[in-house]
Amino acid sequence: MKKSTLTNIAAVLADVLFIGVTLFLFKYHSGLDTGMEIINLNNSEAKRIATTLFFSKLESVGKISLALLGVLWAFIIYTGNRINIRTMSQINLFIVTNLCLLFSFGSYFWGYDFLLSRIFYHSTIDLEAPIVKFYSIAQLVYFISGIFWFVITILLCHEKNLLQRR
């Protein structure tokens, strides 16, 4: 199969999957209850550790998303490499990868702020709350999609046909 055909198929697939996932998450979020149970964090060391670990996980995934976004743009800005984005399908793939990583970072950003405000104003965090799970899952879904389309973009936009058997 030709590289251009593969790129076209990948671009359409990326569009469909990205729009589908985003619409599903948007609809799911609009029907979601944002309440949290009031759990006193002052009296439980285990809960405090769990909360810290949860925040660390969110933070590391958020940082990696941002780093990947930087790497992707470095390929475009630095002309001394062999990554060339020229055709519409390649641009499409590049945009979807960017959006996935940005949405992953966005989920981290909004989720982090939301959780911090709950801790600040209510001294509570309920890791079982649907809204907390939503932010965490949305961040992971976009992050994994971002990595996947990142790899595909690099493979299909390289000057050499990396998919061809030698």
Added chain:
Amino acid sequence: MKTVRTLACLFLFVFVFPSVNVGQDQAKSLKNVESVLMCASNKSKVTLDDTARSQILQQYRNASYETKKAVDSTTPESLNKKLGAYFEIKKLSGIQANLSDKDVADFNWNFVHGSDLVSVRIISPIAARIQKVTSKDLSMSYNIALEANKDMALAIPINGESFSLHASTAKGNLIWTATGVPSSKKITFPSSLSKGCEIYVNSEPDKAIVYFNDKEYHWPTNTSSARDPGKWKVTIKKGSLEWVQERVLEKGETWMINAKLK
């Protein structure tokens, strides 16, 4: 002319002079009450031993519930009135008192302890002042300081009905309002004293599904929930049993629900 002068003198003696005397008496007694109230509000520094205090409280406690209720419902400054009475009794006993905030709380605790009202312990995460408690029939004003994280015994007129409780900072800004029926005799202020609001949902029977604005909550009763201020409709369902109520919650407000499912 002479007759007119005589009639005028008679009029003055019969109607005007007596009323002036009565007015002066009233003013005098009002002044007494006023000084007592001022004394109560200024919390003058005099000591009162435990036996004397318990005697005074016992006298006050012996008053009928209706009397206490009448005193409390007549004026928003009910606490001052009660303290006024407290000082009057104390004066009669020849004892002088030192009324600290704790004494006021003790006084209230004892006052309600012997009546049909409910006494609760209140705990606040920050230093605050209890301002006012209102329920179906009663409205009581307080001005009692709560230390941070230290519970204080306080008698409040809940009487098994719904009530509302207002608390302010030491500077007088309203920071918290709680409404509903507390499930236990211990009321804990939420930590959110500025932005969000909190809803505590208890039901009988428990383990019922809770809906906030028709969206299912992830924990069954008895539970609590941190929320944004606004209009909240709470539905509690267990099988065919249902309970629904709606309320607008302001910043820092707490709604305590104690639902009996029908």
